[in-house]
Every structure is written in structure tokens, then in C-alpha cells.
Amino acid sequence: MSAHKVLCTHYIQASAWPVMAELGLADALDGIGAIRNSADYWTKWGWIRPETETGPGVLPHGYSVRRQSLDPLLRRMAAGTEGVDLRLGHTVNELLMENGRTTGVAGTSADGPFALRAPLVVGADGKDSTVARLVGAPSETVENNRFSYFAYFRGLRHPEGRTSARVYYLDPDNAYVMPNEDGVTVVAAVLSKTRIGDFREDVEGAYLDFVRSLPEGPDIDKAERISKVIGTVNYPLIARQPSGPGFALIGDAALTSDPLSAVGCAWAMQSASWLVETTAPALTGDDPLDGALADYAKRHATETGAHQHLIADYALARPFNEIEAFMFEGAARDAHLAKHFHLFGSRLMTVEDYMAPEIVARTEKVTGWSLSEESLRILSEGAPGAGTHPAGPDGARQESTEAAR
Numbered sequence: 001m002s003a004h005k006v007l008c009t010h011y012i013q014a015s016a017w018p019v020m021a022e023l024g025l026a027d028a029l030d031g032i033g034a035i036r037n038s039a040d041y042w043t044k045w046g047w048i049r050p051e052t053e054t055g056p057g058v059l060p061h062g063y064s065v066r067r068q069s070l071d072p073l074l075r076r077m078a079a080g081t082e083g084v085d086l087r088l089g090h091t092v093n094e095l096l097m098e099n100g101r102t103t104g105v106a107g108t109s110a111d112g113p114f115a116l117r118a119p120l121v122v123g124a125d126g127k128d129s130t131v132a133r134l135v136g137a138p139s140e141t142v143e144n145n146r147f148s149y150f151a152y153f154r155g156l157r158h159p160e161g162r163t164s165a166r167v168y169y170l171d172p173d174n175a176y177v178m179p180n181e182d183g184v185t186v187v188a189a190v191l192s193k194t195r196i197g198d199f200r201e202d203v204e205g206a207y208l209d210f211v212r213s214l215p216e217g218p219d220i221d222k223a224e225r226i227s228k229v230i231g232t233v234n235y236p237l238i239a240r241q242p243s244g245p246g247f248a249l250i251g252d253a254a255l256t257s258d259p260l261s262a263v264g265c266a267w268a269m270q271s272a273s274w275l276v277e278t279t280a281p282a283l284t285g286d287d288p289l290d291g292a293l294a295d296y297a298k299r300h301a302t303e304t305g306a307h308q309h310l311i312a313d314y315a316l317a318r319p320f321n322e323i324e325a326f327m328f329e330g331a332a333r334d335a336h337l338a339k340h341f342h343l344f345g346s347r348l349m350t351v352e353d354y355m356a357p358e359i360v361a362r363t364e365k366v367t368g369w370s371l372s373e374e375s376l377r378i379l380s381e382g383a384p385g386a387g388t389h390p391a392g393p394d395g396a397r398q399e400s401t402e403a404a405r
Helices: 014-023 025-031 067-079 130-135 193-201 203-212 264-284 289-314 322-333 335-345 357-367 373-380
Strands: 039-043 046-048 091-098 101-109 112-117 121-123 139-142 146-154 165-169 174-179 184-192 230-232 237-240 247-249
Touching (some): 014 264, 025 067, 039 322, 046 335, 101 121, 121 130, 146 193, 193 203, 237 289, 264 289, 335 357
Parallel strands (some): 039 165
Antiparallel strands (some): 146 184, 165 174
């Protein structure tokens, strides 16, 4: 019951608030001291400090919490839910199939082999999803040109007692300082792979030197480091067909994004909710399940496609493009634009709304400069990637976004 994921951004975006509230998870997270999160963002144009409301049930806020607290909590809640049969220590290594349709799973446990049949098999098993592999779900992979290392600190002082996360956009490197429950703070270095040689020679030394170099950064030398330096040098972005005959994928199994964007936990919760909303009438009544699964795939693509396109493009670790520089500078100079920036980063608005004409006009007024004709043309063409996914619900290839373009 205490097992937990290690690699994580430790930040649940505010977009998942409705799901957390409906499940009672928000109250449970408050009960274990999870931090109602917000963020301040460092840029070369100055700090973006949105004034966000964090009262009970008021958006926008999500939660910052360590997985060693979150994962067992979710497991306990699932075990206590009527109708849920939680089976620990079971490993799925085979899918049961009939006429090209997934009809169940089989594998091994401490008690021996097992087999379970169901009208719908859901793969919620992460970026290296066994269910996705066994079902042969079509996928697209985009390389992540950044790598990441982090550590936990206790007793780290935060400016003026603020509990906001601090995110550094150093262009192209990044970092974040994120308060969590029990007075523990996660400090992460998210760096261009051009710097990977320094870390291969001395991971701990390179990590500590980088954190100490952050502008207005955390004073880690006056805090207690309570973990080793943890991380990975390869975390690609993977988009998979999220459904097919008798199966569906949620969370990282369906879409693995860049950890820097901190959308993993939120999109896992939200995609589970989208799946329930679209398939419940079929699973509890007479509606056709395959049609419902197709609706889920469309919903998933609509909700995540444009966001994932921009996230994947930024994961190239390239310098800021003109549109990004324009919006960052505006948000650093104007309180309304700062809140707008934060709401978009919290995935509480569409890409189209983020770059709405009135927002562009306000940013031009605040910054004193205008976008080039090329950037305006890009904006006029609309959000790239919206409503697309690697393949259609029938498994046939469809037109998809080349996220690295």
C-alpha cells in the first residue's frame, strides 16, 4: 500500500480541481497538509507574480504533494470505495482477446496465475504502459531535449513566507522550487541536454552548483537535504491512440507530456473523468460501447492536443520564439496578464483564449512592441494540434500534429 512513483513534478494543476472535489480527494489532500498551489515565474523581464485566490473550492488552485503521500492516499480511497476490488501485487502480462477485441487481462500474482474478464479494460499504467504495448496502440514519440534532477529539502526558507512555487525560465534551462507537505520542498533543475556532460561527471556537484546559481534562488545551504539527487536524462513525450475495441488508456499511458509542464497528474485525473463521462451510459445501459470509446478519443484529443503541441515544441530546449517572449514580457509587466499567464499554465483555458485578440492588444500596449507579420499569421491560423491524436478509434492512421515542427 505504500508504493509510490518517484519521478514526478509534485504539482497537480488546478484544471483537475473539479475531479478532486467530486471524489473527495481535495478534502483528503487538505487533511494531509498538501499545499494549495500557485506559482511565481522568473523571467529575464522580471517576475511574473499572479495574484491568485486560494480559498476553499475557489479556482485556480491545485495541490503540491509528494507521491509518497499521494499514491497511498489514492490507494486507500480506492479500497474504501463501494464496488472496487483492489488487488495488490498482480502483474498483467497478457490481454484476453476475442475477434480482435480486448475482453480481459491475465497475469501472475503471489497466489498464482489469474485471469479477469471485463467489457472494458483500462490501461492506467504509465508512460511504459503494458496495456498499450500488448494492444498495439499506435503512438508518436517526440524527443525531450531537456533532462531533470531534483532533491528534497526540509527547512528551506521561502520569500516573505509565500508558499507559491517558483518556476525559472532561464531560456533554455529551467528550474522550479516547490513547497510540499510536512515542510518539505522539491528543488528541480531542468536543463538543456547540451549540459548533460557536467552531470555525467558529477551529478550531485553539478546539481548543487546549478541551484546555487539561480537568480534570487533558494538558499539550499541553510536547509537540510533529505534525499539523494534523483532524476533522468531521457523522458520522451509519447502520444498514443487512447481507445480501441474493448480498451482505453488514461493518464501517461495515453499521453506522456514534458514533466516541466506539470500536467501529468492533472491530465491523469481528468482523462479518467472524461472516460467515465463518455462510457458510463454504454457500460450501464444499452448504448454502443465502441461509439462511446470513439467519443472519449475525440474528447481527449480536443482537451489536450493544442496544449501538448506547444509543450512538445518547447521541450526542444530552443530559445524563446517571438510569441513566447512577447507574452512573457507582458505578464511580467501587467497584473492582468500575469493572472492570464497563470491560468493558461494551469490548463484552465484553451490556446485560442490565451492568445485572444484582446490579450494580444493589451500585451502590445504594455510592452510597447508589436508582433511580426509571421507571428500574427501563426496566430490567425489557430492553435496547432487541436483535436488530433496518433490514430482514430478504429486503429487507422489519421492526420496528426508533428509536435516538433
